[in-house]
Amino acid sequence: MTEPDLNLLIALDVLLAEGSVAGAARRLGLSASAMSRTLSRLRTATGDPLLVRAGRNMVLTPYAEEIRERTQNTLFEARAVLRPSAVELDPATLERTFILRANDGFVEAFGPALIAAAAAAAPLVRLRFAPKPEKSSKPLREGLVDLEIGVLGDMGPEIRLQALFRDRFVGVARKGHPLALQPDVTLEHYVACGHVVASRSGRVAGPVDQALAELGLERNIAAVVPSFPAALAVAQASDLVALVPASFLINQPVVNGNGVVATLFAFELPVKTQGITVSQMWHPRSEVDPAHRWLRQLVLSVCRRQAPAS
Template sequence: MKLASVDLNLLVALEALLREGSVTKAGLSMGLSTPAMSHALARLRTQLDDPLLVRAGRGMVLTPRAVALRPRLQALLTEVGGVLSPARTFEPALLERTFRIHATDHVLTVLGTALDARVRREAPGVTLQFMPNSPDDAGMLREGSVDLTVGVYVELPPELRTRKLFTDRFVCVVRKDHPTVGRTLTLEQFLALEHLQVAPRGKPGGYVDTMLAVRNQRRRVARTVPYFLAGLRLVEESDYVLTISERVAKAVAPWLKLKLLPPPLPLEPYTLTLLWHPREDSDPAHRWLRGAFVQAARAAAP
């Protein structure tokens, strides 16, 4: 299809229809009458060979094709808007914007103070809304409901952008006066203890269990919690053992009565990664925030 033969105004109409899920509401958002928007929908149905919106009771719902088109269309219109907008010098001090970020309390404990200081100093009008990681961080980035995510990711869609922030490694943590654990922790002791596990995305199991399974061994996970600090606080008041980030454990060790020990099995270090959608690549405000994360990581987690 030749681009010259396509009415690009239909893209704007399509975005409004997919966003509103209603011909009338889409027309109002564009300043068009309902008949005019109905005509645009008819043209789009012919162009795409898909009904896009179908009746469901008193309302209308998107077809699977329409659902699939929505994130691509949003990214395309954002890019077109950037192309047609005049270039302006970006000044963080003048920025007033809210960023939604998925991250664990692990990340906030390690980077939170350094990141907050940089943002307050450079862009006092910026609001940061932190939320727990989701099992579908990638999907939420695609649909634009979140601006950035930070976490440990193994498999990701190839189009997403990544930037390494810092590495961490595992330690085992018990309370200082634990009745059976002294200065060292053997594998036999490790397996005999009841374990507490931090599962930020709500899925029990993980790397430690995989490494034990390779040795035909398993541990008993008696408690699973979603937050690192909650796990460390619970360990302080129990006989559980917790295998956790060394950076977080060291950060809270001065004010919790904890003992940090090397794990009794080989566990590789892991990387915390900054993740975003490519439609944000050229956005100067988003680029500035990514830089703030990188600089905070260099300062707080060298």
């Protein structure tokens, strides 16, 4: 019996992840015609069409959907077998681009310190921060990113995670806002203000509103924006009060108990809300990779050094 061409595994993995010949060709650096020929070989090898036309698009067949994760894991195991068993990593000579998927607030708060720490230890390493429009394990599962950073969602049982720090929500208003003139921000002061909230999905109510409702109170939400940095910008330029994680203020000069000259006034909320655990998440394929372990330790040490007290 003829042995299968195991090189086809790489093409199959990319093809199933992209779901298109053109996308797979771009990732593999092949021409569209070369990728089409590879698809023909894969169809012959598997006995399945793998990709079929649905209107103007191509979609995976049921068999292709079934073997997608198994193909990823098989390729991961093959690469692990061929990797030296005891690699001594020298960060000074490590040349690699790591992709971290995180929201804008994390990048603004921790990005500068992470970039500086990476440059000091591994000058040939590049950190690329990818946007995070939604919570999804797909980029990790398909090998499109090295780390997902944020609050744990429905990532699947195979995804590894490590808590980085505990965060909490704080209120923020512009410098000179009437709240900044109060010795303490009380419930009455807080609900008397107009508010801007951040929500990717457009949801208006959140944990603060639930806590207020239990006290028979309600705040006036005048605007909803898609991100916490946008909420900060609105609060800074208006009389609206924003609600943001405390970590988002790490690189923002705020008026606090020490009277720091700034354009923002931050205060503790007059209601109790649950804390937030920010974690880093990765796929098992990267678990034993020395370079990836180095990256995870770098992120952990920087975040724990920079994070605000919870």
